[in-house]
Amino acid sequence: MSVVIEFDNVSRQFVRRQNASTIQERFMGLIRGLPPAEAxxxxxxxxxxxxxxxxxxxxxxxxxxxxxxxxxxxxxxxxTSGRVATRGRIAALLELGSGFHPELTGRENVFLYGSLMGFSRKEMLRKMPEIIEFSEIGQFLDTEVKHYSSGMYTRLAFAVATAVEPDILITDEVLAVGDEAFQRKCIDRIYGFRRAGKTIVFVSHALDVVRSLCDVAVWLDHGEMKAYGSAVEVVDAYLVDVNERERAEFEQRSKEEEPDQEWRERMRRGTREVEIVRVQLLDQDGNERVTFRTHEPLTIRIHYVAHEPIERPVFGVGLHHESGAWLTGPNTGFDGYVIPAIEGAGMIDYHIPKIPLLGGRYFVSVSATDHTQLHAFDVHDRMYPLIIHSDGVKQRYGMLFTEGVWQWHP
Ligand SMILES: Nc1ncnc2c1ncn2[C@@H]1O[C@H](COP(=O)(O)OP(=O)(O)OP(=O)(O)O)[C@@H](O)[C@H]1O
Incomplete structure (x- = not known):
């Protein structure tokens, strides 16, 4: 196999200007001897x-x-230092604004791009119907591209870049622009390139696509290469890091933010003979957490105070996806778990040995009702956030992890 892209100890320096917005600030900077720019x-x-x-x-x-x-x-x-070497014809879809000439029409830009890539006008004319069809640009082909929407611009750029048969296709977040149908078309075309044995360099925050499309991946962290290897392993390692940062941030924020009393009251209903005074999401070591992984054990602990003796109360929990879908709602009544009577403070646990949820944001509800389940003492509707991460879990569509088994009958 021949190497077509090689980075050999490459570094690039930029100069960041200091943000002195007023003349006074700049003047103060000067007399204090602050550097005007920082490399x-x-x-x-x-x-x-x-x-x-x-x-x-x-x-x-x-x-x-x-x-x-x-x-x-x-x-x-x-x-700034090091060496970059590439071999073959490169088509690049970099950020919007680069590539096309704003004053030229879409058609003129197609010819210009083609000639830069070494194609004659005649050859580009032959490619034109396919470019028009793929880009769905229609009557706007003869409009100057400065009047295009970002979606139109990207559609045409993608159509041209992939029509000129490059050896190396470089794409940067193209999938973030345009509607879903067009994104699908782009992805299909990128997969087509892959099948045709072309080299692809792909930058995206769509990690699922990176994982399935790419053979290898580079994880960059503050300009340094944190990992380089098989795409599946690098993406998974990166995800663990992202999740860890997100969790720390979320837990910090939850600690800092005063709970919004008004919101809490709106999400709560019931006559309060039994009051739910605290709800905890606990991991297997009894630590309170917001973030869990698919298949981890989870205990939802409900602390209550019964202000009078209550016979055969029913406690329940609910799991909801952030989209509003109510995923499950078990309670002690349905499960035949009889609590003869309560009075004063106590707590009840609902233990899930393996969380069956895939990565996403969820909410937990809890309830205390009478034995008929018609009279609500205290219901906390979707008041407790639960974040699930699915690092290392192969299933990734939807919300539920199904423990099914495949069997082929040829
Ligand atoms: N021309 C430039 N002059 C000065 N700083 C720059 C220039 N181009 C990029 N940078 C800085 O270099 C760093 C790396 O930027 P770069 O755009 O490569 O990151 P990125 O990983 O592509 O980010 P994103 O995912 O947001 O697109 C950033 O701090 C950015 O602000």
């Missing part, structure tokens, strides 16, 4: 090699350096 490394010591026919994904947080790597690949930028 920083957008990417640093990056080395990897892509072989012909391989697909490589670049993942990382915003500002990690992904676009800089693509610009180095396409020679829009030169490295």
């Amino acid at each position: 920083f490394w957008a990417v640093r010591n990056i080395s990897f090699a892509v072989e012909a026919g391989q697909s490589i994904g670049l993942v990382g947080h915003n500002g990690a350096g992904k676009s800089t790597i693509l610009k180095l690949m396409t020679r829009v930028l030169e490295p």
